[in-house]
Amino acid sequence: MERHRTSNPDMKRQNVRTLSLIVCTFTYLLIGAAVFDALESENEINLKNELLQHEKKMIEKFNISEEDFEKIRINVLHSKPYKAGVQWKFSGALYFSLLVVSLIGYGHSTPKTVFGKLFCMGYALAGIPLCMIMFQSVGERLNTFVTYILKNIKKCFRFKKTEVSQTDVLFITLSLSSLILTTGTLLFSELENWSIIDSVYYCFITLTTIGFGDFVAMQKDNILQTRPGYVFFVLLFILVGLTVISAAMNLLVLRCLTLNSEDEKRDEMEAAEAARNAVRLNGDVITGNGGVVSNANETPEYQDTVSVCSCSCYKWRSPNSGKIYNSNPNINHVTSFSVAKEDEMSEETDSFLQWQKAKRASF
Amino acid sequence: MERHRTSNPDMKRQNVRTLSLIVCTFTYLLIGAAVFDALESENEINLKNELLQHEKKMIEKFNISEEDFEKIRINVLHSKPYKAGVQWKFSGALYFSLLVVSLIGYGHSTPKTVFGKLFCMGYALAGIPLCMIMFQSVGERLNTFVTYILKNIKKCFRFKKTEVSQTDVLFITLSLSSLILTTGTLLFSELENWSIIDSVYYCFITLTTIGFGDFVAMQKDNILQTRPGYVFFVLLFILVGLTVISAAMNLLVLRCLTLNSEDEKRDEMEAAEAARNAVRLNGDVITGNGGVVSNANETPEYQDTVSVCSCSCYKWRSPNSGKIYNSNPNINHVTSFSVAKEDEMSEETDSFLQWQKAKRASF
Numbered sequence: 001m002e003r004h005r006t007s008n009p010d011m012k013r014q015n016v017r018t019l020s021l022i023v024c025t026f027t028y029l030l031i032g033a034a035v036f037d038a039l040e041s042e043n044e045i046n047l048k049n050e051l052l053q054h055e056k057k058m059i060e061k062f063n064i065s066e067e068d069f070e071k072i073r074i075n076v077l078h079s080k081p082y083k084a085g086v087q088w089k090f091s092g093a094l095y096f097s098l099l100v101v102s103l104i105g106y107g108h109s110t111p112k113t114v115f116g117k118l119f120c121m122g123y124a125l126a127g128i129p130l131c132m133i134m135f136q137s138v139g140e141r142l143n144t145f146v147t148y149i150l151k152n153i154k155k156c157f158r159f160k161k162t163e164v165s166q167t168d169v170l171f172i173t174l175s176l177s178s179l180i181l182t183t184g185t186l187l188f189s190e191l192e193n194w195s196i197i198d199s200v201y202y203c204f205i206t207l208t209t210i211g212f213g214d215f216v217a218m219q220k221d222n223i224l225q226t227r228p229g230y231v232f233f234v235l236l237f238i239l240v241g242l243t244v245i246s247a248a249m250n251l252l253v254l255r256c257l258t259l260n261s262e263d264e265k266r267d268e269m270e271a272a273e274a275a276r277n278a279v280r281l282n283g284d285v286i287t288g289n290g291g292v293v294s295n296a297n298e299t300p301e302y303q304d305t306v307s308v309c310s311c312s313c314y315k316w317r318s319p320n321s322g323k324i325y326n327s328n329p330n331i332n333h334v335t336s337f338s339v340a341k342e343d344e345m346s347e348e349t350d351s352f353l354q355w356q357k358a359k360r361a362s363f
Numbered sequence: 364m365e366r367h368r369t370s371n372p373d374m375k376r377q378n379v380r381t382l383s384l385i386v387c388t389f390t391y392l393l394i395g396a397a398v399f400d401a402l403e404s405e406n407e408i409n410l411k412n413e414l415l416q417h418e419k420k421m422i423e424k425f426n427i428s429e430e431d432f433e434k435i436r437i438n439v440l441h442s443k444p445y446k447a448g449v450q451w452k453f454s455g456a457l458y459f460s461l462l463v464v465s466l467i468g469y470g471h472s473t474p475k476t477v478f479g480k481l482f483c484m485g486y487a488l489a490g491i492p493l494c495m496i497m498f499q500s501v502g503e504r505l506n507t508f509v510t511y512i513l514k515n516i517k518k519c520f521r522f523k524k525t526e527v528s529q530t531d532v533l534f535i536t537l538s539l540s541s542l543i544l545t546t547g548t549l550l551f552s553e554l555e556n557w558s559i560i561d562s563v564y565y566c567f568i569t570l571t572t573i574g575f576g577d578f579v580a581m582q583k584d585n586i587l588q589t590r591p592g593y594v595f596f597v598l599l600f601i602l603v604g605l606t607v608i609s610a611a612m613n614l615l616v617l618r619c620l621t622l623n624s625e626d627e628k629r630d631e632m633e634a635a636e637a638a639r640n641a642v643r644l645n646g647d648v649i650t651g652n653g654g655v656v657s658n659a660n661e662t663p664e665y666q667d668t669v670s671v672c673s674c675s676c677y678k679w680r681s682p683n684s685g686k687i688y689n690s691n692p693n694i695n696h697v698t699s700f701s702v703a704k705e706d707e708m709s710e711e712t713d714s715f716l717q718w719q720k721a722k723r724a725s726f
Contacts, residue, residue, distance in 0.1 A: 018504050021497040025464075028493060032460030032486050033453055039479045040451040047475065051442040058435050062425040072421050073446075076439040079414040083436075088403035090396055097395035100573060101388075107470060107575030112410060116402045117564045123395050124571055129615060130391060134384040141381050201480045208487055210463060212470030213576060252492060 081109040085222030091231050092224040098235060101127035102242055104206055106213030139173075139246035146172045146247075166251055173248040180241045181207065187237075191230065192217060207241040444472040448585030454594050455587045461598060464490035465605055467569055469576030502536075502609035509535045509610075529614055536611040543604045544570065550600075554593065555580060570604040 059069055081087050087096070087109035099105055100123060111117050150164045150172070181203050189199035194215065202215040217234045218224050224231060422432055444450050450459070450472035462468055463486060474480050513527045513535070544566050552562035557578065565578040580597045581587050587594060 014507075015504065018497075018500045021493075021500050025494055025497045028490055029457060029460045029464070032463070032490065033457035035482055035486075036456035036459055036474070036479065037451055037453050039476055039482060040456070040474055043476050043479070044445070044449070044451045048442070048445040051438055051445065054434075054438050055442065058431070058438070062427055062431070064425055068421070068425070071417075072435065073439050075414055075417050075421070076436050077443060079411070079418065080440060082407070082411040082414065086407070088400055088407045090400050093399035093403070094392060094396035096399055097392045100395070101392070103466065103572050105468070105568065105573035105575045107577050110575045110577040111399070111403055113402055113406050114560055116399065116406070117560060119398055119402060121564060121567045123398075124567070124573060127391055127395065128571060130384075131388055134381075134388045137381040137384050141378065197477055197480060201484060204484045204487070205468065208491060209466050209572075210468035210487060211574070212468045212473045214470050214473040 084108070084219040086225050089225060091228065095218070095224065095231065095235065097123070097127075098238060099211065100124050101131040102238060103128060103131075103209045104211035104238070106211045106216045108213050108216040108219055135242055135246035136250055138243045139248075139250040142243065142247040143169050143173065143250060170248060170251045173244060173251065176244045177207075177241070177248055180237070180244055184237055184241065187233075188217060192220075203241075206238065207245055209242070447471070447582040449588050452588060454591065458581070458587065458594065458598065460486070460490075461601060462574065463487050464494040465601060466491065466494075466572045467574035467601070469574045469579045471576050471579040471582055498605055498609035499613055501606045502611075502613040505606065505610040506532050506536065506613060533611060533614045536607060536614065539607045540570075540604070540611055543600075543607055547600055547604065550596075551580060555583075566604075569601065570608055572605070 111120050146169050147164045154162045184203040185200040474483050509532050510527045517525045547566040548563040
């Protein structure tokens with residue numbers, strides 16, 4: 001019961017955070033809808049009228065029946081990818097595979113056969129986690145490398161503090177991301193004859209993995225087959241870009257996961273403290289009966305409060321603390337141990353709170 | 364120097380893991396390319412010829428010049444979204460906003476104005492992390508809820524083990540995901556007149572956020588404006604689907620992050636042990652000179668090995684352990700403390716290894 005009373009308020013706090021995130025997202029969506037409506041609606045109407053007038057002209061000029069024009073429409077829409085070049089020979093298929101597993105999914109060319117669609121789903125099912133883990137892993141390595149370099153630079157210039165904060169690393173990775181974005185923008189605007197706005201828009205939509213597919217590289221003059229060097233550059237741009245962004249995401253996502261894991265840690269602290277009190281009681285009663293059962297029962301309790309969090313300290317989760325009581329029914333040992341635990345625990349609680357404050361400050 | 368010797372092999376191990384992930388991903392991409400080539404290439408050639416023949420027929424039938432047909436082509440391609448209905452009035456803009464922040468990005472309709480494109484980028488920049496954190500947060504809550512329910516069920520049926528493993532929760536969330544996928548498939552194949560294959564393909568491509576946009580819901584008969592109920596259902600399907608998948612991802616990604624964080628923890632263990640030896644040395648020398656400096660230098664060393672990992676135990680990161688040595692140059696205290704630490708450390712190392720084994724076993 002004690003445990004429940006301590007953990008409930010924290011559960012509430014985490015639910016409140018989640019609820020406020022939901023409210024924020026919905027508000028953000030409504031604001032976005034309003035702004036996009038304001039920005040695009042008028043242009044949409046004008047463009048639509050323009051296109052319809054032009055269509056009418058063509059229909060009249062060539063005296064095409066509505067039925068036939070619909071046939072032409074369908075034909076044009078279906079043949080769009082094939083007009084751009086061969087899409088499914090090896091280099092094109094490799095481009096498509098990368099677009100699937102990286103979640104970009106332009107959709108400039110998609111499988112048309114049933115087996116193609118089925119394989120695409122199976123391929124994505126295994127490929128997406130693999131790709132995600134790969135990018136996260138490389139991103140994490142990149143962060144470690146950046147940290148190492150930064151630390152050595154700080155040492156070289158004899159800084160007082162040689163330790164490197166997550167913020168420093170995040171700053172570097174975000175700078176790298178914008179460098180890649182800029183390079184891509186300039187190169188694609190040159191190679192694809194896009195305006196700078198369209199080019200930066202393409203790079204941004206690609207590297208965020210939104211991948212609208214309104215602008216797609218290598219979709220003219222059969223480039224996929226004729227210019228392997230360019231194909232290599234585009235694949236490299238996507239891979240390097242996504243790696244650097246993953247490095248930033250690795251820090252950002254971990255930072256946000258930390259908020260929950262901090263709560264989990266506090267839950268454990270409280271649960272552990274509650275458990276310690278319980279153990280003390282056992283310590284007094286142990287002469288009568290080594291009340292180990294109640295102590296053994298504690299462990300799962302922490303486990304299911306932290307089950308979704310890999311960040312929480314394994315120590316309280318480990319049955320060791322329990323084992324010690326089991327293996328040593330010696331009261332002196334229990335008392336001395338529980339006292340040692342008490343010091344260490346309060347010391348830890350302090351250090352945890354300090355660390356938490358420091359973390360909050362560094363935000 | 365000692366420290367470097369202990370941490371290097373682990374660094375190597377983590378690099379080897381990352382390298383093998385890169386090799387796996389590239390192999391996977393090459394295999395994918397080969398299979399897609401085999402599955403789609405032939406169909407592509409046939410379809411292309413078919414479409415070209417049909418195009419030729421139409422051109423001859425209506426005696427359209429190549430130049431004019433190109434004009435018709437461009438007109439048809441541009442007017443595709445407008446033929447489907449009004450795209451940028453509120454409900455359409457809301458649909459688009461969700462597709463941007465959720466990274467689905469069908470691209471069935473994209474901003475055409477410069478301000479639209481610029482706002483889209485800015486909107487995504489803030490919206491993607493917000494949406495990501497929201498889904499992660501709700502997913503994490505869902506996991507906690509599932510854990511709570513499972514535990515109570517196990518208690519109801521008087522299971523010997525009432526603790527709920529990540530695998531149990533993962534199983535439930537994955538089952539929920541497939542339930543949503545199936546429901547979506549049946550409903551969309553009914554509402555959009557798609558074949559079951561196309562419908563499951565659409566749901567899969569949407570909920571994985573690949574979002575090709577070859578199949579897009581609400582792209583006929585101006586549904587976005589005429590059927591608000593259907594619009595609500597589609598938005599709900601996307602939101603609920605992505606939440607449940609995020610819950611599964613929350614577990615999967617954390618599991619994979621755990622692999623690195625386990626290494627980080629081991630690094631810390633070794634670093635801490637190395638530090639402990641260093642401290643002992645100081646303990647002996649301390650009568651001559653309180654060799655605190657070398658001890659003070661240790662702390663940052665651990666910090667930058669764990670700087671990208673929020674999962675590692677804050678305890679070694681906190682300067683407390685350092686502080687104690689600083690504040691107490693009393694050799695007896697140092698010795699007694701270091702002994703206490705030694706017991707606790709080795710005990711922790713055991714518990715950590717046990718926990719690690721248990722974790723590996725549960726995979």
